[in-house]
Amino acid sequence: MAAEKPQTPLLDTIGSPADLRALPREDLRQLADxxxxxxxxxxxxxxxxxxxxxxxxELTVALHAIFDTPHDRIIWDVGHQAYPHKILTGRRDRIRTLRQKGGLSGFTRRAESEYDPFGAGHSSTSISAGLGMAVASDLLGTRRNVVAVIGDGAMSAGMAYEAMNNAGAMDARLIVILNDNDMSIAPPTGALRSYLARLVSGPVYRGTREAAKAVVSKLPPFLHEPARKTEEFARSFFTGGTLFEELGFYYVGPIDGHDLDHLLPILENVRDAEEGPILIHVVTKKGKGYGPAENSADKYHGVAKFNVITGAQAKAPSNAPSYTSVFAESLIQEANDDPRIVAINAAMPNGTGLDKFSEVHPSRCFDVGIAEQHAVTFAAGLASEGMRPFCAIYSTFLQRAYDQVVHDVAIQGLPVRFAIDRAGYVGADGPTHAGNYDSAYLGAIPNMVLMAAADEAELRHMVATAAGYDQGPIAFRYPRGDGVGVDLPARGERLPIGKGRVVREGNTIALLSYGTRLSEVLAAADRLATLGLNPTVADARFMKPLDAELIADLAGRHDLLITAEESGIGGFGSHVATFLASNGLLDGGLRFRPLMIPDTFVEHASQADMYAEAGLDRAGVVATALTTLGYDEAAMAAALAKIS
Structure with missing residues (x-):
């Protein structure tokens, strides 16, 4: 029996933030609840x-109550903070389509609403974008407030500080709200701290401060700097904002982000201030108001469907371990025997499985924060001293460190191991998180060894292969989700570099898979066999270096060669095409068809739906083979039925 929908009489009256701004202030607490x-x-x-x-x-309610959205701009960083914002900005009727095919995005998205002025699937971009908007507003003569809400660890990324340094130097009219939801900077200390924050954000204090500056300007020059430091110290003694002041921001806080009585007047004061930029340090509790989420912030950061009463998440049972857990367990095995192995992640210990590694080898596991560039160069430094670093980063986030991969790792030939999680389509997180590009961008780098696991057993072998490879950088990719259910070896074996394997011998058609499309390719081969065709199936294992011997053999004894991969243009199929063309292997009539992720951004849906739409499921492989050879599947099936 489905749970009864909760009663929300006040929220039911809100169709837009304008409705919210019409409410009496005393009703906003109920609205937040x-x-x-x-x-x-x-x-x-x-x-x-x-x-x-x-x-x-509460912060969302306060922002829309005080600022004139959408004319005033609110940028959410990272975008997954924005579910309450979506509900208040005319999307409540679709909120239960969140992350579903054809439904609302799980992040802010410009095409979705005028209340989303900037899309944010990756973190730490809001201050840069907000600064651009604030400067554009000045240049265009448009009076508006620009508010960047940055939090959930996003301030650990260097880009945020680069933007703050630029904004402070420009004296831009920008409001930054630091949502400190893990008390990483300074906790609030009750009513006195909130009162002081309200005081220093107000016009009386600001006016007094400006008057004091005027007085100081009349003093002898040698007293200017001591006077400035005295004022700064007096305020930072209570507020802890020296870092932000040094970057050129007027600092307010920290304040309790769940107390509307303090939030509203402070936001009003800041809205009406003429100077900028301003930073408001707001302390919130992740999961606030829902016991299971408050007590286990990591497990309730991202959730499956769950029971509201118990908090129990509904996850489909699986007979296979996840690729992420296989990676973690395999790395622990290798590290148990090799003290040189260390592991690095960028604020994703759970997502990459390195939380398990940390339990066994805590002194050899490093979470560097949302700082992928630093993670890669840190790994390079470790490698330069003889360590064997494994840098575990999602494909979509490794994009942020491309220069470091090229300059700090590859050019210097350092043996950094890249464990690339979430390769290929990721489903509900959509195009901002899809791991479609690493094969192409890493494949362009000389002397980079690239592997893709066909299943969980192959992943275990690839971890062992990477652990023992010291000749330069090496990477292996694997998808989100569970394995295919093959038996796992007790330990991984080192694979010969650049060598694939034939999984099934046949004729006429050669199906060459790179990555976990192998199971669908094998299923397609079974279907083609029922139609009287008997394809050869091979697992490439390596994209760099290519197995030239294997590819030449497949090309030489088949009429059609089809490649299949979970990456886009420039990946495995492109490298095979270059090899075939460069060696004259297309001159004898061989037909070649690469199957890859299309050159488009695909919106969120299930992984299965996304691969089917891309033609990368078994039906797509069968259709490509038969169409290329000029066969009709229905006619072939009918003819075979008559024969039998």
Whole structure:
């Protein structure tokens, strides 16, 4: 029996932020409570990011109450904080389509709403984007407020500080709200701290401060700097904002981000201030208002569908381990025997499985924060001293460190091991998180060894292969989700570099897979066999170096060669095509068809739906083979039925 939908009488009257601004201030607490209830109920149905959004409910209400959105710009960084924002900005009727095919995105998205001025699937971009908007507003003569809400660890990325340094030097009219949801900088200390924050954000204090500056300007020059430091010290003694002041920001906080009585007047004061930039340090609790999420912030950061009463998440049973867990367990095995092996992640210990590694080898596991560039160069430094670093980063996030991979690792020939998780389509997280490009961007780098695991057993072998490879950089990719259910070897074996394997011998058609499309390719081969064709199936294992001997053999004894991969143009198929053309292997009539992720951004859906749409499932492989050879599947099936 389905749970009864919660009653939200006040929220039911809100069709847009304008409706919210028409409410009496005393009603906003009730509205926030109802908004939190609605978000919990919605995410229990769809799954998605839960904890971060619960932590900003009051802040979301306060921002839309004080600022004239959408004329005033609010940028959410990272975008998964924005579920309450979506509910308040005319999308409540679709909130239960979140992350579903054809439904709302799990992140902010410009094409989705005028209230989303900037898309944010990756973190730490809001201050840069906000600064651009603020400068554009000045240049165009448009008076508007620009607010960047940055949090959930995003301030650990260097890009945020680069933007703050630029904004402070420009004296831009920009408001940054630091949503400190893990008390990483300074905790609030009760009513006195909140009162002081309200005081220093107000016009009386600011006016007094400006008057004091005027007085100081009349003093002898040698007293200017001591006076400035005295004022700064007096305020930072209470607020802890020296770092932000040095970057050129006027600092307010920290304040309790769940106390509307303090949030509203402070935001009003800042809205009406003429100077900038300003940073408001707001302390919130991730998962606020929902017990299971408050007590286990990591497990309720991103959730499957769950029972609202118990908090139990509904996950489909699987007979196979996840690729991520196989990577972690395999790396632990290798590290147990090799003290030189260390592991690095960029604020994703759970997502990459390195939380398990850390339990066994805590002194050899490093979480560097949302700082992929630093992670890669840190790994390079470790490698330069003889360590064997494994840098575990999602494919979509490794994009942020491309220069470091080229300059700091590859050019210097350093043996950094890249464990590339979430390769290929990722499903509900959509195009911002799809791992479609690493094969192409890493494949362009000389002397880079690239592997892709066909199943969980192959992944174990590839971890062992990478652990023992010291000749330069090496990478292996694997997808989100569970394996295919093959038997796992007790230990991984080192694979010969650049050598694939033939999985099934046949004729006429050669199907060459790179990565976990192998199971679908084998299923396609079974279907083709029922139609009277008997394809050869091979697993490439390596994209760099290519197995030239294997590819030449397949090309020489088949009429059609089809490659299949979970990456886009410039990946495995492109490298095979270059090899075939360069060696004259297309001159004898061989037909070649590469199957890859299309050259387009694909919106969120299930992984199965995405691969089917791309023609990378068994039906797509069969259709490509038969169409290329001029066969009709239905006619062939009918003819075979008559014979039998």
């Amino acid at each position: 109802e908004l939190r209830t609605e978000m919990i109920d919605a995410v229990s149905v769809t799954g998605g990011h839960l904890g971060a959004g619960l932590g900003v409910v």
